[in-house]
Amino acid sequence: MDVDDLDALVRRARRGDGAAFGCLFDRFHAPVVRYLFARTGERELAEDLASEVFAEVAQRLPKFHGDGGRFAGWIFTIARHDLSDVWRARARRRVDPVPDVPETTLAPDPAIQVEARLEAQRLARMVDRLTDDQREVVLLRFAAGLTVAEVAATVGKPVTAVKSLQHRALGALRRMLSAEAVCVDYPTTERQGRPR
Amino acid sequence: MSEWPSDRFRRDDDVELGAMLVRTWGIRPDPTASARARTRAEVGFAAAHRGRAARIAVSAGSLAIALVLGSAAIVGSEKALPGEPAYAIKVGLERLDVAIAADPVAETNAWLAVAEHRLEEAVRLGAEVESALPTVLTGYREAMQAARDAAATAPPGEPSELVRAELQRAESTHLIVLTELLDEVPPPARAGIRRALDAASTSPTGSGPPTWRSDDGPPFPSPEGGPPFHLPRGTPPLPPGVYGPTG
Numbered sequence: 536m537d538v539d540d541l542d543a544l545v546r547r548a549r550r551g552d553g554a555a556f557g558c559l560f561d562r563f564h565a566p567v568v569r570y571l572f573a574r575t576g577e578r579e580l581a582e583d584l585a586s587e588v589f590a591e592v593a594q595r596l597p598k599f600h601g602d603g604g605r606f607a608g609w610i611f612t613i614a615r616h617d618l619s620d621v622w623r624a625r626a627r628r629r630v631d632p633v634p635d636v637p638e639t640t641l642a643p644d645p646a647i648q649v650e651a652r653l654e655a656q657r658l659a660r661m662v663d664r665l666t667d668d669q670r671e672v673v674l675l676r677f678a679a680g681l682t683v684a685e686v687a688a689t690v691g692k693p694v695t696a697v698k699s700l701q702h703r704a705l706g707a708l709r710r711m712l713s714a715e716a717v718c719v720d721y722p723t724t725e726r727q728g729r730p731r
Numbered sequence: 732m733s734e735w736p737s738d739r740f741r742r743d744d745d746v747e748l749g750a751m752l753v754r755t756w757g758i759r760p761d762p763t764a765s766a767r768a769r770t771r772a773e774v775g776f777a778a779a780h781r782g783r784a785a786r787i788a789v790s791a792g793s794l795a796i797a798l799v800l801g802s803a804a805i806v807g808s809e810k811a812l813p814g815e816p817a818y819a820i821k822v823g824l825e826r827l828d829v830a831i832a833a834d835p836v837a838e839t840n841a842w843l844a845v846a847e848h849r850l851e852e853a854v855r856l857g858a859e860v861e862s863a864l865p866t867v868l869t870g871y872r873e874a875m876q877a878a879r880d881a882a883a884t885a886p887p888g889e890p891s892e893l894v895r896a897e898l899q900r901a902e903s904t905h906l907i908v909l910t911e912l913l914d915e916v917p918p919p920a921r922a923g924i925r926r927a928l929d930a931a932s933t934s935p936t937g938s939g940p941p942t943w944r945s946d947d948g949p950p951f952p953s954p955e956g957g958p959p960f961h962l963p964r965g966t967p968p969l970p971p972g973v974y975g976p977t978g
Binding site: 548551553556557560564565568569570572573578582583585586589590592593594595596597651654655658659662673674676677678680705708709712 | 753757758761767768771772780
């Protein structure tokens with residue numbers, strides 16, 4: 536879907552076209568679920584939150600005054616706010632989230648599935664070690680699949696800053712992967728001191 | 732939005748790492764949960780737009796009612812007297828007319844209209860003992876003075892001549908009205924009428940001193956059907972029955 540199509544869909548939906556709203560839902564629901572899943576590590580919570588996000592989008596769309604390019608940023612901004620509410624509520628209840636193992640797309644071979652899950656788990660832990668800004672950019676880019684411009688609109692930073700954050704984040708992840716490979720090759724005491 | 736990886740990476744290993752990251756969170760939302768979320772969103776969407784349509788209808792209705800009530804208030808205010816709620820609207824509209832007058836001629840006409848409103852109010856209030864007549868007459872005098880001041884600043888030319896003629900015509904008419912009113916109002920109110928009569932007869936547009944004062948007696952009707960007139964001061968009284976003053 537190109538930007539013009541998205542512009543037209545947003546315009547039609549704003550005027551009350553239910554079919555256009557349905558198209559927007561289809562386009563953004565899965566990315567929002569993936570982003571929330573990446574942030575929470577809980578699939579069910581991510582789906583519940585995504586449902587909440589789209590209910591808000593439906594309610595607030597008549598007052599949204601932006602083009603298609605800003606629409607994606609707007610949805611993910613709502614998602615981030617809803618997520619913050621969840622964290623605050625949990626902090627009040629002092630219940631820690633139960634980390635889930637990310638489930639990757641099902642592969643036919645159980646061995647491949649296990650390997651993929653382990654890889655995903657490992658990479659998710661590495662992403663957790665990035666700075667907040669870097670992690671947010673990585674999740675919006677690779678979990679939600681937003682473009683750099685859409686990420687910039689969501690996080691409220693210039694495109695150049697987002698590109699820079701992405702570059703530094705990928706560099707940091709490469710270094711972590713390299714270090715882990717060395718540790719796997721040489722499982723010595725060096726590994727014990729490594730943070731999570 | 733475009734599917735990743737549409738943006739170009741500077742390094743091949745970035746592409747590989749990006750693909751790994753995509754796989755890390757590459758879940759497919761549960762179809763049942765998606766359908767539930769979609770239904771909920773669509774219901775909310777329809778409700779929001781119904782609410783919006785209703786708000787637009789209510790706003791349009793409110794605007795129409797406000798316009799009708801506003802128009803009715805403006806029309807009703809034309810006959811309002813001091814102390815009535817619509818009188819403020821009437822005075823406000825008069826001030827607006829004066830404020831938007833584009834030139835001295837228009838301003839003179841606006842002030843004359845104000846003076847005539849006050850005069851009409853004075854006639855309607857005349858018989859009431861405890862009335863706002865003094866206030867109305869003060870307003871009349873002020874409006875006439877403002878009309879004369881505006882007429883005095885009008886540049887020479889046909890419009891100015893016309894408005895000065897209009898001012899004189901108005902003064903003559905006002906003299907008749909006020910003179911009639913003088914006999915109708917209770918004695919305490921007569922001083923105010925006399926001052927208004929003086930105000931109605933001190934036009935600077937004519938040459939020479941004022942031609943009439945309230946103690947000169949009422950004006951005489953013109954034998955040719957023109958505006959009423961006054962005899963020059965010092966003229967001996969005419970024999971009764973030859974010519975009678977108005978009223």
